[in-house]
Amino acid sequence: MSVEIPVIDLKSVKKYYSRLNEKNEVSVLRGIDLSVYKGESIAVTGPSGSGKSTLLNIMGTLDKPTSGEVFLLEQELGTLTDDEISLLRNRKIGFIFQESHMLPQCTAIENVLLPTIPFPEKSGNDYEKKAQDLLDYVGLGDRIDHYPYELSGGELMRLAVVRALINDPVILLADEPTGSLDNES
Ligand SMILES: Nc1ncnc2c1ncn2[C@@H]1O[C@H](COP(=O)(O)OP(=O)(O)OP(=O)(O)O)[C@@H](O)[C@H]1O
Numbered sequence: 001m002s003v004e005i006p007v008i009d010l011k012s013v014k015k016y017y018s019r020l021n022e023k024n025e026v027s028v029l030r031g032i033d034l035s036v037y038k039g040e041s042i043a044v045t046g047p048s049g050s051g052k053s054t055l056l057n058i059m060g061t062l063d064k065p066t067s068g069e070v071f072l073l074e075q076e077l078g079t080l081t082d083d084e085i086s087l088l089r090n091r092k093i094g095f096i097f098q099e100s101h102m103l104p105q106c107t108a109i110e111n112v113l114l115p116t117i118p119f120p121e122k123s124g125n126d127y128e129k130k131a132q133d134l135l136d137y138v139g140l141g142d143r144i145d146h147y148p149y150e151l152s153g154g155e156l157m158r159l160a161v162v163r164a165l166i167n168d169p170v171i172l173l174a175d176e177p178t179g180s181l182d183n184e185s
């Protein structure tokens, strides 16, 4: 019997935000243990302000825990350099933010292609074809040359999904990605 190793493994992850006055320290995550295995889909639910985005940002290497360990693909983030973490994030993780975070000066397809810039091994044409196919798939095939300000909230969200998928991530993290979508989307 093979023992499966989690893709994401959190051990006693705590996050405090300290304020100038120590009494006002905000304790957001109070010791999270969570293992996510290959192929699993997990939803984290809770009221506004309960720490969902904080947890997701820590899993996505965008924020660091106050204490505890975060393993992504068997590597403990505390043992990696900033460059190694950036590479891991760019290669292995797709992140759909609560706000779409598109670059306003780039068109829809340019925003989708941004995460591919560090990876010249595939030719630009392959990425463009893939971006076009994914944009078609989410119903944005006729919006590729539009700028973010020309898109609706739900269209921006679908664009963010495509951008998160362009590098074939091993881990896909999505922060309330369905808020502005209709049921079918
Ligand atoms: N930089 C900060 N300094 C102090 N407190 C913070 C900071 N960032 C977030 N918080 C607090 O941490 C708590 C968790 O915030 P978080 O954004 O993770 O919540 P959430 O569950 O994603 O909420 P929502 O559903 O509204 O998106 C909130 O009470 C927030 O006020």
Ligand SMILES: [Mg+2]
Binding pocket: 052, 053, 054, 098, 175
């Ligand atoms: Mg949130």
